[in-house]
Amino acid sequence: MKCLQLIIGPAGSGKSTYCSVMFDHFQSLHRPLEIVNLDPAAETFNYTPSVDIRDLISVDDVLEDEDIIMGPNGGLVFCMEYISKNMEWIHDQLTDGDDAYVMVDCPGQIELYSHLPIMKEIVTTFKSWDYNVCTLFMIDAHFVLEPEKLIAGALTALSSMISLETSAVNVLTKMDQLPRESKKEVEDMLESDCSQLVNGVNDEPWNERHAALSRAIASVLDDYSMFKMVALDNTDEESIEDLLLMIDTTIQYGEDAEVHDRIPKEVDPNEE
Numbered sequence: 001m002k003c004l005q006l007i008i009g010p011a012g013s014g015k016s017t018y019c020s021v022m023f024d025h026f027q028s029l030h031r032p033l034e035i036v037n038l039d040p041a042a043e044t045f046n047y048t049p050s051v052d053i054r055d056l057i058s059v060d061d062v063l064e065d066e067d068i069i070m071g072p073n074g075g076l077v078f079c080m081e082y083i084s085k086n087m088e089w090i091h092d093q094l095t096d097g098d099d100a101y102v103m104v105d106c107p108g109q110i111e112l113y114s115h116l117p118i119m120k121e122i123v124t125t126f127k128s129w130d131y132n133v134c135t136l137f138m139i140d141a142h143f144v145l146e147p148e149k150l151i152a153g154a155l156t157a158l159s160s161m162i163s164l165e166t167s168a169v170n171v172l173t174k175m176d177q178l179p180r181e182s183k184k185e186v187e188d189m190l191e192s193d194c195s196q197l198v199n200g201v202n203d204e205p206w207n208e209r210h211a212a213l214s215r216a217i218a219s220v221l222d223d224y225s226m227f228k229m230v231a232l233d234n235t236d237e238e239s240i241e242d243l244l245l246m247i248d249t250t251i252q253y254g255e256d257a258e259v260h261d262r263i264p265k266e267v268d269p270n271e272e
């Protein structure tokens with residue numbers, strides 16, 4: 001079964017760092033992994049991509065083209081539209097075997113996932129090549145310690161999940177940077193449901209309606225069990241293993257192999 005992790009999240013949330021940490025982890029497990037850099041504006045990253053989209057098109061090239069007049073954001077959208085129409089260029093460079101496992105390191109512009117159709121088209125193309133796709137939404141752990149920011153992060157992640165139509169795992173990055181007491185706070189938070197977490201929103205009289213709205217959103221998130229987060233401490237091997245196990249389960253990695261192993265050997269009809 002072909003598996004694909006689509007790594008998305010705001011700029012600086014830790015997408016490329018995650019890819020390089022997982023690249024090393026896969027190597028230590030002797031598991032094959034191909035990484036696609038899908039960010040035409042990427043500057044540097046600490047892994048060796050199997051496919052680098054900048055070899056096809058880069059934002060710098062587009063901005064230098066005198067026939068195309070646009071700013072950096074328009075340049076990125078132009079590149080992404082071009083990529084979505086030239087996906088075969090990526091396909092040709094992937095091994096694409098039955099056990100292919102691919103990570104796609106995406107740009108951080110959130111509008112690509114919320115209201116533009118481009119990423120959905122790219123995901124649909126990967127699905128048409130029989131990849132099981134799981135979206136990983138990276139959230140900087142520093143931003144979830146306040147209930148208001150937690151709600152905002154949850155809604156952004158949900159809007160991406162709904163528009164991309166894939167299974168999803170929300171990853172809290174940079175846990176190693178948190179002081180011990182904040183780390184404990186985040187770990188406790190992950191054990192709680194959203195309604196408990198937003199109890200602390202500012203409900204001074206002038207914020208009453210805002211607090212009520214936050215509580216209503218939290219209760220919907222709990223009712224549908226749709227927003228779950230996993231903390232990742234890049235410096236802790238166990239944390240990396242736990243996350244990969246969860247993603248593999250979500251993405252159904254290796255399930256066809258297990259089914260194959262479970263197929264009974266030819267049965268002798270004379271045998272009882």
Ligand SMILES: Nc1nc2c(ncn2[C@@H]2O[C@H](COP(=O)(O)OP(=O)(O)OP(=O)(O)O)[C@@H](O)[C@H]2O)c(=O)[nH]1
Pocket residue numbers: 009010011012013014015016017018039042107108173174175176177233234
């Ligand atoms: N200590 C620590 N630093 C991290 C971690 N993840 C990311 N960083 C740092 O945060 C900064 C941004 O990380 P990136 O991995 O480049 O983030 P990105 O989401 O790929 O950023 P864009 O490509 O701009 O969208 C870099 O300086 C990283 O070194 C982490 O888990 N721990």
